[in-house]
Amino acid sequence: MEIQKIILYYGFAPISDPEAIRLWQHTLCESLNLKGRIIVSPHGINGTIGGDMSALKKYIRTTKRYPGFRKIDFKWSEGTGNDFPRLAVRVREELVAFGAPDELVVDENGVVGGGVHLRPEQVNELVEERGDEVVFFDGRNAFEAQIGKFKGAIVPDVSTTREFVDEIESGKYDHLKEKPIVTYCTGGIRCEVLSSVMINRGFKEVYQVKGGIVRYGNRFGDEGLWEGSLFTFDDRMAIDFSTKTKVIGECEKCSAPTKQFYNCANVSCHKLVLLCGKCSQDDVSRGCGHARTRYNHAEIIG
Numbered sequence: 001m002e003i004q005k006i007i008l009y010y011g012f013a014p015i016s017d018p019e020a021i022r023l024w025q026h027t028l029c030e031s032l033n034l035k036g037r038i039i040v041s042p043h044g045i046n047g048t049i050g051g052d053m054s055a056l057k058k059y060i061r062t063t064k065r066y067p068g069f070r071k072i073d074f075k076w077s078e079g080t081g082n083d084f085p086r087l088a089v090r091v092r093e094e095l096v097a098f099g100a101p102d103e104l105v106v107d108e109n110g111v112v113g114g115g116v117h118l119r120p121e122q123v124n125e126l127v128e129e130r131g132d133e134v135v136f137f138d139g140r141n142a143f144e145a146q147i148g149k150f151k152g153a154i155v156p157d158v159s160t161t162r163e164f165v166d167e168i169e170s171g172k173y174d175h176l177k178e179k180p181i182v183t184y185c186t187g188g189i190r191c192e193v194l195s196s197v198m199i200n201r202g203f204k205e206v207y208q209v210k211g212g213i214v215r216y217g218n219r220f221g222d223e224g225l226w227e228g229s230l231f232t233f234d235d236r237m238a239i240d241f242s243t244k245t246k247v248i249g250e251c252e253k254c255s256a257p258t259k260q261f262y263n264c265a266n267v268s269c270h271k272l273v274l275l276c277g278k279c280s281q282d283d284v285s286r287g288c289g290h291a292r293t294r295y296n297h298a299e300i301i302g
Helices: 018-032 053-063 120-133 142-146 161-169 189-200 212-220
Strands: 004-012 035-041 044-052 075-078 087-091 116-118 135-138 148-150 180-184 205-209 226-228 261-264 272-274 292-294
Touching: 004 053, 004 189, 018 035, 018 044, 018 053, 018 087, 044 053, 075 212, 116 120, 120 180, 120 205, 120 212, 135 142, 135 148, 142 148, 142 272, 161 189, 180 189, 180 212, 189 205, 205 212, 212 226
Parallel strands: 035 087, 116 205, 135 180, 180 205
Antiparallel strands: 004 044, 004 075, 035 044, 148 226, 261 272, 261 292
16 A cells, blocks of 8 residues: 655635636546545645655645746645545635635735744754743634644634634734734644734734744654644644654643543534543433544545
8 A cells, every 4th residue: 555645735826716716626636546635725734634655745745836826835744644534625715714715815925914924953053042022822723722733822712713813803912912922723724824913913923833843743743832632623623743752731630641532423513522531432422421432534625
C-alpha cells in the first residue's frame, strides 16, 4: 500500500464563479481517489484531504495552475487512509464562518489589511525581543485549547467561530490594543480573518503565525512555545509533534490527564466531553446524562 498522507491548506483570492471551481475540484479529487472536505467561496478555497502521497502531489500541481492558488502553502501530515469517510466539496459564503463576509477584503495577494505573517522562527524571535509584552491570542474554539495551546495564551470564551466578532467587540480585550498580539490557529486560515477583524477594531500591532500551529509544531516539536496536542477536525482528532508531548488536558470526571474527546450519542445534545479511557467506559455523561460516542466533527477548519 502506498504511503498515506493528509494535506491542509487554504488560499485567499477573488473567485468570480465559486460553483465552477467546486465542480473542478470535485472532479479532480474523484479522479485521484482523494477524500476529505473542501470549501470554496468568493474569497478563495480551504481544504483538508487525504489519500495516496502520489495522488496528493498531482492534486497540488493541478490546483496551483489556477492563477489565484499559485501561492498556496500546503501543509503535510501523516494519514491512515481512513481519515475521511467521503469527499465533500461545497460552496459557502465564507471560508470560515465568522459571520462577516462583507467585511473581508481579498485581492490576488490574499487578505487585505490582515496581521503580519511570522514564520515559526520569527515568532520565537519576537518573544525573545519583547518578552512578556507579547500576547498569544487563540483563534480557535475554546475547547480545542483544552488539549494544547501556546504557553500563557489568551483563550477567548467562544464555542463557534461566529462568536469571535462579538467577543472582540465586548471590550474585554481592549486593554491589549497597544500590545503585540500573535494570533494563532490550526493551519492559519482563521487568523487571516481574525487578525483583520482585530485590526479593524483598533488593535495596533497584530501578527499571525504563518502556517499556523501545524507549521510551528513541525518546526519546533515540543521544544518551543507550543505545549500539548493539536486538535484536528478529522478522525485523528489529535496529533502530537514529538514522542514526548505533554498531556495538558484533564478528564472532566476525574481530572486524570487525557487528550481524548467524546460527544453525546444523543443527536440533540452534541456536548463535547474530554475524558480519560476509564471514565469513557461509563454509560452516562456528567453533563447531559446521555451515552457517549467517540467525537466526530464534520466541520473543516484550519
